[in-house]
Every structure is written in C-alpha cells, then in structure tokens.
Amino acid sequence: MTNNEKISILQNLIKIESVNDHEAQVADYISSLFEPYADQVEVQKVPFSKGRTNLVITMGNPNGKHLGFSGHMDVVDPGNVDEWQHDPFSGDVDLNAGKIFGRGASDMKSGLAAAVIVMLTLLEKGTEIEGQIKLLATVGEETGEYGAHVLTQDGYADDLDGLIITEPHMDGIITSCKGVIDYQVTSTGVPAHSSRPDMGVNAIDNLIQFYLAAKKLMAQHTEVNATLGQMTHSVDIISGGKQVNSVPDYAMLKGNIRSIPEYSNEEIFSDLQKIVDDLNAQDTKMKLKIKFIYPEVPIVNGENELTKLAQEISPKYFDKTLPVESSSGANDGSEFRQAEKQFPIILVGPGNNSSHGYDEYVAIDQYLTSIDYLTDVAEQFVGVHVVTKI
Ligand SMILES: [Zn+2]
Known part of the structure; x- marks a missing residue:
C-alpha cells in the first residue's frame, strides 16, 4: 500500500x-x-x-x-x-x-x-x-x-x-x-423560608456531611502502587440551592477517583455507600443517594x-x-x-x-x-x- x-x-x-x-x-x-x-x-x-x-x-x-x-x-x-x-x-x-x-x-x-x-x-x-x-x-x-x-x-x-x-x-x-470511578451524590431536603430554617431540611448542610466524611475516608487510602503511585480522590462538581432566602431542598456533588489495584473498585464502592447509609441511618432528615458512573478497573x-x-x-x-x-x-x-x-x-x-x-x-x-x-x-x-x- x-x-x-x-x-x-x-x-x-x-x-x-x-x-x-x-x-x-x-x-x-x-x-x-x-x-x-x-x-x-x-x-x-x-x-x-x-x-x-x-x-x-x-x-x-x-x-x-x-x-x-x-x-x-x-x-x-x-x-x-x-x-x-x-x-x-x-x-x-x-x-x-x-x-x-x-x-x-x-x-x-x-x-x-x-x-x-x-x-x-x-x-x-x-x-x-x-x-x-x-x-x-x-x-x-x-x-x-x-x-x-x-x-x-x-x-x-x-x-x-x-x-x-x-x-x-x-x-x-x-x-x-489507573482505574476510574466517577460518582454522584444527591441530597434531598425540604424547602422553607430562610427566616425559619427550622421548618425545612437544608440539603446543602446534609451533603457537606457526606463531602467531609468521604474526603477523610478516601485520604486514608495511602498505599502506593509501584508503577501507578497513589489512589487519588477529587470532588469536582458541587451545586445546590436556588436563591438566598430559601432553604435548599436539593444539592448534588460529583467526585472522581483514580484507583490502583491495592484497593478494588468494589471496596471503594462499598466504602462510599457505607458513608451514605450511615449518615441516612443517623438522622432521619438526611436523604442521601449515591450512584457510580461507568467505573473502570x-x-x-x-x-x-x-x-x-x-x-x-x-x-x-x-x-x-x-x-x-x-x-x-x-x-x-x-x-x-x-x-x-x-x-x-x-x-x-x-x-x-x-x-x-x-x-x-x-x-x-x-x-x-x-x-x-x-x-x-x-x-x-x-x-x-x-x-x-x-
Ligand atoms: Zn482515545
């Protein structure tokens, strides 16, 4: 040719x-x-x-x-x-x-x-x-x-x-x-006037609890793969709320993990799922949901x-x-x-x-x-x- x-x-x-x-x-x-x-x-x-x-x-x-x-x-x-x-x-x-x-x-x-x-x-x-x-x-x-x-x-x-x-x-x-795990967490609250936040459930407040717990837990994955280095975790999108005098009834974040063989993807899924389940169980006002998007090993x-x-x-x-x-x-x-x-x-x-x-x-x-x-x-x-x- x-x-x-x-x-x-x-x-x-x-x-x-x-x-x-x-x-x-x-x-x-x-x-x-x-x-x-x-x-x-x-x-x-x-x-x-x-x-x-x-x-x-x-x-x-x-x-x-x-x-x-x-x-x-x-x-x-x-x-x-x-x-x-x-x-x-x-x-x-x-x-x-x-x-x-x-x-x-x-x-x-x-x-x-x-x-x-x-x-x-x-x-x-x-x-x-x-x-x-x-x-x-x-x-x-x-x-x-x-x-x-x-x-x-x-x-x-x-x-x-x-x-x-x-x-x-x-x-x-x-x-x-490295493997890739994208995930999305949504938080559903109850809207209310911001002068009476006690009447509502603030979806952002609840989502932040997940954010902090996930950051802390993922940072504990410190093993180093000889060729790939360390696992990384980054929360890249966060949104919620519509206007400043309303308690937000919805908030969402998306995170990205680059995984290494030392931690299986299944292990990461269950770690993050457990944070969501524990938070939901601790507080009846907490309505968090997680989903994983096209994970790759x-x-x-x-x-x-x-x-x-x-x-x-x-x-x-x-x-x-x-x-x-x-x-x-x-x-x-x-x-x-x-x-x-x-x-x-x-x-x-x-x-x-x-x-x-x-x-x-x-x-x-x-x-x-x-x-x-x-x-x-x-x-x-x-x-x-x-x-x-x-
Ligand atoms: Zn390509």
Whole structure:
C-alpha cells in the first residue's frame, strides 16, 4: 500500500463525523477495505444501538498466538468550529507542516487506521501468519467504554494472548493505567423560608456531611502502587440551592477517583455507600443517594512477552527504546481487562497532545512510521511464514 493510500484511509475516517455516535459508518467503511480479502478474513458487526456498531475483523490461523488490535471509532465534539483553522471533518493535509488535521486525527482515527493498515498490509503482501490477528473496533469509548464492555461480555477478547490499543502515545509504551470511578451524590431536603430554617431540611448542610466524611475516608487510602503511585480522590462538581432566602431542598456533588489495584473498585464502592447509609441511618432528615458512573478497573501488566517485544523492536523505528510508562486516564483496556483470560494489554499508537483540542492533528511521518512499527510487532508476535504469491 502506498503512503498516499495510507493517508487517504485516515482522511476518509476523519470525514465520518462519528461524534459520540455514528460509529456504524466507520465500521462500514473499514469493512469495505477488507472486501478484496473476503475469503481470508471474518468480519463481524456487533450492534450496540441504532447507528452504533462495534466491528471485529479476524485474520490468520486459529491455532497460533492471537494478537488483538483495538481502537475506538468515536471522537469527541469539535467544540467551537470557528476556533479551528482547518475544518474538523475535512481531513486536511498540510504537506509543508507534515500534518493531517481533523477531529480524531490524534485520538484516535490515526491509531485505528494504523491497526487496519497493519492487517491490510499483511493481506496484500500475502504474508502467511502462524497465529491470528483480530481488530476490535469499538463504539463509545469517549463516553464510557461501553463498546469494549459489550465486546468483552460477548467473549470477543477471550482468545487473545495480547492486545495493543493504538491510543495516541508514541513516547513510550503504556502498560499500566489507573482505574476510574466517577460518582454522584444527591441530597434531598425540604424547602422553607430562610427566616425559619427550622421548618425545612437544608440539603446543602446534609451533603457537606457526606463531602467531609468521604474526603477523610478516601485520604486514608495511602498505599502506593509501584508503577501507578497513589489512589487519588477529587470532588469536582458541587451545586445546590436556588436563591438566598430559601432553604435548599436539593444539592448534588460529583467526585472522581483514580484507583490502583491495592484497593478494588468494589471496596471503594462499598466504602462510599457505607458513608451514605450511615449518615441516612443517623438522622432521619438526611436523604442521601449515591450512584457510580461507568467505573473502570485499573490495568497493570507484569513482565510479558508483548511489552518486551514492543520495546525490543522500537529502536529500529524511533530514536530510542520506547520506555514502559503508566497513565492515569481511562480507556477501553479496563473493559478488555475483564475478559476471561489475563492477557497483556499495552497502549501505543500515533498521536500527540493535540487530542480533543482545536486543530487536532497527527504528524504524517509518525503516522506512517507507527504502521511499520506495529506491523513488525504483529508479525513477530504471531509469527510468519513468508510466501510469495505468484
Ligand atoms: Zn482515545
């Protein structure tokens, strides 16, 4: 495949406005690229909801080692389009700057394109692989990883021996990620005139009791994970009350926890739930409720063959051996981590910190190099017999 063809695949992906929706169009486009190889691949579309379809494409030999590539097909909203120099959905190429622009250029249509092109390249070359390569393209990563959740629940990841998620990160190989727990606590009170607060129940006062107790309890989680560091807790949104002479009958807060394996998510849920239950039990005027939103487990990999290989091969393509790194962000890996088998999961792919910003871009050189690098990793992980097609 020529470099121009590789660039145009990425442009075509960027042109599909899959802003938290419409991933089915991305899945259709990617499937169409595999049509010339229909006898060598299995294409499975796994619907999530109307217009939103996960895509699984499998090639190779079921007996050998199985390598997964995963990328999400959704992108975040472009924000104020007037702030963009380049149309966010045009896939503009600036050859002088050596960049391709657009929403998803970095996060992560370039990574998705790279994974797709690795497979297409092997098919085009007629490379006979000893194992299997499987693309797991997901919906809804940016808003809760529910595409990866469905694929994991349905067993699509159970056969893997390793998974590369091509999220934008090329300075190193991410092998561990903190988990994420978002939670919301609501407090319901009774309204009254502020001249007679004794007639009402102040929802803010009650919510503050939760706030203080949660802050104190979460701060006691002081164990340190060797690669991820400490668990963190931050209350990020708090609201309540309507006007200054009315006792507020409603207040709400939202908090965010970045978890480490030393404390299971279930343990954190029950700690926070217990605060709510205890406060409600102590005072009949207290009406607190808690809910957890899209919690994700931490990912930690011990020493493993995939990471070792990805590191060993890296100096051939980059100016250094890519170091092993960790991240405090959530991604589809937390869902795939819940597959039946504990295979290594690593994150490495083209892109940069322009993700989610205006004039998001990917450097063309980096995009093309990442394809060569990932192809090499895939070939060496699953093993190949090179046969020449006549
Ligand atoms: Zn992403």
